[in-house]
Amino acid sequence: MARAIPTQRRWLLSLLAWAVGLVIFFxxxxxxxxxxxxxxxxxxxxxxILFFDWTLGKLCRGAATLKLYPxxxxxxxxxxxxxxxxxADRRAGGVGRSVRTDKTHQETTDVDAVD
Amino acid sequence: xxxxxxxSVARIMVAPSVALLFLWMAVPLAMTxxxxxxxxxxxxxxxRSFIGFDxxxxxxxxxxxxTALGNTLIIVGGVLLITIVGxxxxxxxxxxxxxxxxxxxLLVISPFFVLPTVAALVWKNMMMNxxxxxxAQLARGLGVAPLDWFAQVPLLSITIIVAWQWLPFATLIxxxxxxxxxxxxxxxxxxxxxxxxxxxxxxILPHLARAITVVVLIETIFLLSVFAEILVTTNGGPGDATxxxxxxxxxxxxxxxxxxxxxxGGIIAVILANIVxxxxxxxxxxxxxx
Numbered sequence: 144m145a146r147a148i149p150t151q152r153r154w155l156l157s158l159l160a161w162a163v164g165l166v167i168f169f170x171x172x173x174x175x176x177x178x179x180x181x182x183x184x185x186x187x188x189x190x191x192i193l194f195f196d197w198t199l200g201k202l203c204r205g206a207a208t209l210k211l212y213p214x215x216x217x218x219x220x221x222x223x224x225x226x227x228x229x230x231a232d233r234r235a236g237g238v239g240r241s242v243r244t245d246k247t248h249q250e251t252t253d254v255d256a257v258d
Numbered sequence: 259x260x261x262x263x264x265x266s267v268a269r270i271m272v273a274p275s276v277a278l279l280f281l282w283m284a285v286p287l288a289m290t291x292x293x294x295x296x297x298x299x300x301x302x303x304x305x306r307s308f309i310g311f312d313x314x315x316x317x318x319x320x321x322x323x324x325t326a327l328g329n330t331l332i333i334v335g336g337v338l339l340i341t342i343v344g345x346x347x348x349x350x351x352x353x354x355x356x357x358x359x360x361x362x363x364l365l366v367i368s369p370f371f372v373l374p375t376v377a378a379l380v381w382k383n384m385m386m387n388x389x390x391x392x393x394a395q396l397a398r399g400l401g402v403a404p405l406d407w408f409a410q411v412p413l414l415s416i417t418i419i420v421a422w423q424w425l426p427f428a429t430l431i432x433x434x435x436x437x438x439x440x441x442x443x444x445x446x447x448x449x450x451x452x453x454x455x456x457x458x459x460x461x462i463l464p465h466l467a468r469a470i471t472v473v474v475l476i477e478t479i480f481l482l483s484v485f486a487e488i489l490v491t492t493n494g495g496p497g498d499a500t501x502x503x504x505x506x507x508x509x510x511x512x513x514x515x516x517x518x519x520x521x522x523g524g525i526i527a528v529i530l531a532n533i534v535x536x537x538x539x540x541x542x543x544x545x546x547x548x
Contacts, residue, residue, distance in 0.1 A: 157356040164365035174380050186390040
């Protein structure tokens with residue numbers, strides 16, 4: 144970097160580089176965001192980008208499926224609707240329930256109605 | 259100075275790895291060759307008799323073969339085109355001093371760390387799904403009818419996914435090559451009044467020629483055998499629209515249980531890859547000579 148770059152040019156280049164970088168990174172970012180969603184929210188139309196009910200349920204289930212983590216009681220397993228025996232959960236037809244973070248000890252609610 | 263004694267010791271010491279390589283490479287190849295000359299269908303019991311080149315004839319006259327060959331070439335060519343052009347542009351951009359350069363580089367390189375199967379599933383279910391995929395949502399937001407990617411443009415979809423995975427590789431190689439270009443050379447050209455485009459075509463691109471060659475050769479090796487992306491997204495379909503040679507061999511062996519035919523297909527794929535390699539080395543390999 145021998146030469147000085149005009150500040151305006153540098154800002155424009157930065158903007159362009161960040162935009163391109165985020166576009167290329169977007170599928171991964173979207174995957175990470177979706178991992179915090181419930182099944183219903185993951186496929187909602189129009190999508191909820193940041194303002195949805197953040198839940199660890201799916202991540203917990205993934206970790207348990209990979210045998211990385213025994214169960215999800217620390218995260219309030221039953222509260223989130225996580226069932227260690229996920230085939231039983233499937234039989235019951237539950238595809239994922241969300242936790243109401245503001246009302247801690249309430250019954251689990253079913254998938255939020257889309258919109 | 260290697261004496262006769264040290265040389266024989268060295269031979270003994272490399273012997274285990276040579277033996278291992280032999281076991282891992284020569285034996286499977288030999289077995290594939292053997293299987294390709296016998297009648298070996300898992301659904302047809304009976305003696306595995308020698309049938310000469312029948313398996314090869316069967317595989318080469320399969321109507322799906324020509325399609326598969328074309329699809330293979332389209333995938334390789336399309337991904338190479340996207341990654342080389344995109345990689346050069348990205349490398350030029352990332353070479354500039356921008357704010358948060360390290361983070362931007364990390365963002366651009368990140369797709370390379372995603373497993374092919376995972377990448378394909380992410381694109382299939384979250385990007386290209388015609389109902390809730392991001393592209394469909396964007397199209398609906400703009401008031402356009404969403405595209406059903408894997409039904410309407412299956413080959414293009416596969417190419418996009420694979421190109422997304424390989425773009426970081428091309429960018430990385432080209433960026434390192436670009437960083438070895440001396441600043442004085444560029445400055446001298448500027449002082450002589452060369453336009454930016456002239457600098458690009460007469461200084462930067464010739465400088466990148468060898469790196470581009472490396473990218474083309476390495477990517478071609480891997481792209482000839484694209485498989486996971488096809489299996490998890492379209493399963494070779496619709497029809498045989500996205501079947502490439504690797505997938506055709508898989509279908510022959512594990513969907514039609516014809517081990518002999520699949521082995522012949524594998525040998526044909528090896529021969530084709532060698533033909534492509536010869537052409538590539540003829541065309542661009544001279545860039546590699548120092």
